[in-house]
Amino acid sequence: MVDVAREAGRSKSTVSAVIRGEPHITPETRKRVLDAIDKLGYRRNAAARYLARQRSDALGVVVGDFRNPFHAEMAILVEQEAAKRGYTTLLATTGDDEEVQAARIRVLLEHRVAAIIFLAFAGPKRALAQIPKDTAAVFVGFQTALGPSVSVDEATGTSLVITHLVNLGHTRIGYVTITGAAERYTEQPRLHTYQQVLEQTGLTYDERLVLQVSASDANGGPGDAHARLQQYLTRHERPTAIFAASDYTALEIIECADQLGIAIPRDLSLVGFDDIATAGTTRISLTTVAQPFRELAAEGVEAAIARIEGRQAKPRLLTPQLVVRNSTGPPPKPRG
Amino acid sequence: MVDVAREAGRSKSTVSAVIRGEPHITPETRKRVLDAIDKLGYRRNAAARYLARQRSDALGVVVGDFRNPFHAEMAILVEQEAAKRGYTTLLATTGDDEEVQAARIRVLLEHRVAAIIFLAFAGPKRALAQIPKDTAAVFVGFQTALGPSVSVDEATGTSLVITHLVNLGHTRIGYVTITGAAERYTEQPRLHTYQQVLEQTGLTYDERLVLQVSASDANGGPGDAHARLQQYLTRHERPTAIFAASDYTALEIIECADQLGIAIPRDLSLVGFDDIATAGTTRISLTTVAQPFRELAAEGVEAAIARIEGRQAKPRLLTPQLVVRNSTGPPPKPRG
DNA sequence: GTGAAAGCGCTAACAG
DNA sequence: CTGTTAGCGCTTTCAC
Numbered sequence: 094m095v096d097v098a099r100e101a102g103r104s105k106s107t108v109s110a111v112i113r114g115e116p117h118i119t120p121e122t123r124k125r126v127l128d129a130i131d132k133l134g135y136r137r138n139a140a141a142r143y144l145a146r147q148r149s150d151a152l153g154v155v156v157g158d159f160r161n162p163f164h165a166e167m168a169i170l171v172e173q174e175a176a177k178r179g180y181t182t183l184l185a186t187t188g189d190d191e192e193v194q195a196a197r198i199r200v201l202l203e204h205r206v207a208a209i210i211f212l213a214f215a216g217p218k219r220a221l222a223q224i225p226k227d228t229a230a231v232f233v234g235f236q237t238a239l240g241p242s243v244s245v246d247e248a249t250g251t252s253l254v255i256t257h258l259v260n261l262g263h264t265r266i267g268y269v270t271i272t273g274a275a276e277r278y279t280e281q282p283r284l285h286t287y288q289q290v291l292e293q294t295g296l297t298y299d300e301r302l303v304l305q306v307s308a309s310d311a312n313g314g315p316g317d318a319h320a321r322l323q324q325y326l327t328r329h330e331r332p333t334a335i336f337a338a339s340d341y342t343a344l345e346i347i348e349c350a351d352q353l354g355i356a357i358p359r360d361l362s363l364v365g366f367d368d369i370a371t372a373g374t375t376r377i378s379l380t381t382v383a384q385p386f387r388e389l390a391a392e393g394v395e396a397a398i399a400r401i402e403g404r405q406a407k408p409r410l411l412t413p414q415l416v417v418r419n420s421t422g423p424p425p426k427p428r429g
Numbered sequence: 430m431v432d433v434a435r436e437a438g439r440s441k442s443t444v445s446a447v448i449r450g451e452p453h454i455t456p457e458t459r460k461r462v463l464d465a466i467d468k469l470g471y472r473r474n475a476a477a478r479y480l481a482r483q484r485s486d487a488l489g490v491v492v493g494d495f496r497n498p499f500h501a502e503m504a505i506l507v508e509q510e511a512a513k514r515g516y517t518t519l520l521a522t523t524g525d526d527e528e529v530q531a532a533r534i535r536v537l538l539e540h541r542v543a544a545i546i547f548l549a550f551a552g553p554k555r556a557l558a559q560i561p562k563d564t565a566a567v568f569v570g571f572q573t574a575l576g577p578s579v580s581v582d583e584a585t586g587t588s589l590v591i592t593h594l595v596n597l598g599h600t601r602i603g604y605v606t607i608t609g610a611a612e613r614y615t616e617q618p619r620l621h622t623y624q625q626v627l628e629q630t631g632l633t634y635d636e637r638l639v640l641q642v643s644a645s646d647a648n649g650g651p652g653d654a655h656a657r658l659q660q661y662l663t664r665h666e667r668p669t670a671i672f673a674a675s676d677y678t679a680l681e682i683i684e685c686a687d688q689l690g691i692a693i694p695r696d697l698s699l700v701g702f703d704d705i706a707t708a709g710t711t712r713i714s715l716t717t718v719a720q721p722f723r724e725l726a727a728e729g730v731e732a733a734i735a736r737i738e739g740r741q742a743k744p745r746l747l748t749p750q751l752v753v754r755n756s757t758g759p760p761p762k763p764r765g
Numbered sequence: 766g767t768g769a770a771a772g773c774g775c776t777a778a779c780a781g
Numbered sequence: 782c783t784g785t786t787a788g789c790g791c792t793t794t795c796a797c
Contacts, residue, residue, distance in 0.1 A: 094774065104784045109776060117782060134561060139539040140476035141774035144789045159501040160706070169495050169522050176529075181536045184520035186505050193512075200517045203475040225470060344710075351711035370496070374680075375687035376712050430790060440768045445792060453766060477790035480773045 100129035153201035157214035161341040162369040170390035195220040208397040229400030233393030241406035243392040250382040250413035267302040267332030333424035334362035358422035378419040436465035489537035493550035497677040498705040506726035531556040544733040565736030569729030577742035579728040586718040586749035603638040603668030669760035670698035694758035714755040
């Protein structure tokens with residue numbers, strides 16, 4: 094920067110003023126400085142800038158698993174929304190390992206991000222606890238009491254699903270989540286909602302209809318989740334319809350059903366959650382609860398910025414929508 | 430840090446030494462410092478650290494589109510590999526817009542990343558040009574002469590595909606890419622390879638068998654790509670087999686074919702590139718060229734670090750493998 | 766083995 | 782409107 098100043102025949106602080114876009118600069122001076130910057134290929138130093146200003150314009154975004162298209166899509170949108178508002182984004186994936194999760198969050202913290210956005214995922218309490226109070230943390234994509242959250246109303250979404258299935262004649266409606274340890278924090282509550290809605294509808298909650306597997310279950314190895322799903326789908330008292338905790342999970346169920354020769358929706362109805370792109374595809378055509386992606390992202394960023402600026406971030410509960418496609422139909426005639 | 434020093438009854442530089450893990454510290458002192466850090470919840474400041482050391486341990490990773498599972502997967506793996514080697518990762522997505530691409534790269538540069546890894550994507554020349562010579566740039570996931578690259582041998586991959594199709598009896602083998610402007614830089618060369626291999630095999634290159642659409646083609650709007658694909662698939666002189674530039678593209682072709690009632694592989698054989706998870710699925714079962722993901726990521730990071738440390742990064746050309754599944758078969762009997 | 770001091774590249778008061 | 786100055790939080794010689 095001092096080089097630029099010399100080249101422009103001005104002082105360092107004038108250069109700084111030009112860069113920051115201060116209004117009170119002579120056009121002449123501005124031009125000289127800009128030219129010098131150009132000529133020297135000068136690029137301001139984010140570290141030094143942060144240090145001097147003591148405030149950062151970077152948002153940390155942590156997502157559980159980019160492999161899940163919902164996460165990926167949201168990450169893109171959040172980045173876009175943040176950019177619109179003048180913030181840059183530091184993205185991090187964590188996977189299942191709690192060590193890794195803590196480590197990634199630590200890195201963001203060391204970079205002094207102004208806020209951390211948890212995308213459809215919240216690390217374990219331990220990782221969350223390390224976040225200093227003056228760093229805003231907001232949660233987007235799922236309902237939680239961990240902090241300010243922007244999400245769809247899961248009770249409504251679940252009602253939509255159960256009602257749809259009940260109207261088709263289903264009474265044995267299962268609930269399945271296949272997730273990394275990471276997502277347990279987000280999908281556990283969704284199970285709770287399922288249970289509540291079920292009972293409100295007059296159906297009895299049957300534990301045997303619920304399957305929760307961790308994708309990376311240590312005992313049994315990686316194949317374990319698949320084995321348990323297979324077993325769940327072939328049991329005699331299996332459900333006639335399944336509500337999957339996410340489209341990503343639904344995709345795994347489809348694969349397993351395909352392998353077992355279980356036809357969807359003839360033998361089994363399936364509903365997902367999220368409405369990722371693949372769900373709308375002819376081959377998959379998955380009935381699902383659509384989340385308003387863009388809105389979620391925009392509101393999430395807004396909430397984060399609100400917190401940064403010391404404003405209160407009111408929790409937002411958006412309205413989900415049921416998209417009926419070809420993965421649901423009437424239950425099969427009782428066997429035997 | 431000065432607070433920690435006070436709390437521990439030691440000086441600032443001693444605290445620094447402890448943090449950096451210098452060997453010559455009394456156990457007693459170390460413990461005091463560590464305790465103080467813990468008690469105060471101290472977290473070192475990456476910005477200040479960078480400023481003082483004048484070297485960064487952050488790698489910038491830029492990917493074109495997280496929606497493409499190949500990109501997402503690679504991003505995860507690169508992050509993991511970087512972490513293993515003590516580097517942290519700053520991830521950025523760019524999308525199609527050249528402005529955005531340049532902006533994202535600028536942000537990484539301002540953060541003084543030690544190197545930038547271009548993941549299955551290279552920005553436009555203009556964006557690339559802004560990278561100072563002392564910042565290493567490496568390209569992983571595609572062959573390019575833009576700089577050190579780690580990729581699969583595309584000629585070999587393409588040969589595998591063409592040979593496979595020729596053996597099945599195909600003579601009209603098309604090539605399709607549907608991509609953002611971003612990926613044009615990576616898939617253009619692949620087209621070239623297709624052309625070469627075709628001719629080596631004794632088939633003549635027919636321009637009409639090639640379709641290249643930009644997903645975000647301005648004229649015609651977003652539906653344009655789909656319309657052109659549809660037209661391509663219904664033309665009289667359509668190919669009996671298509672080599673898609675990526676699995677992601679292949680997925681779009683499948684969707685379009687499904688909508689048109691074109692059966693795969695009965696009416697049309699299809700081969701992809703990458704071997705993303707979905708390709709292995711029962712419903713998709715896509716014949717494709719598998720890339721060694723993990724190796725690509727590991728070697729990519731290695732190449733970046735090599736450059737950072739001033740070593741020469743020898744371009745690596747890994748060997749791809751053809752995975753034959755159910756999307757390819759003999760050509761249909763001639764119509765009419 | 767530990768501490769004092771200089772300085773990394775920038776911003777922000779304040780003078781001029 | 783522009784320049785001077787004093788740090789921001791850390792690392793790194795160099796004395797002690």
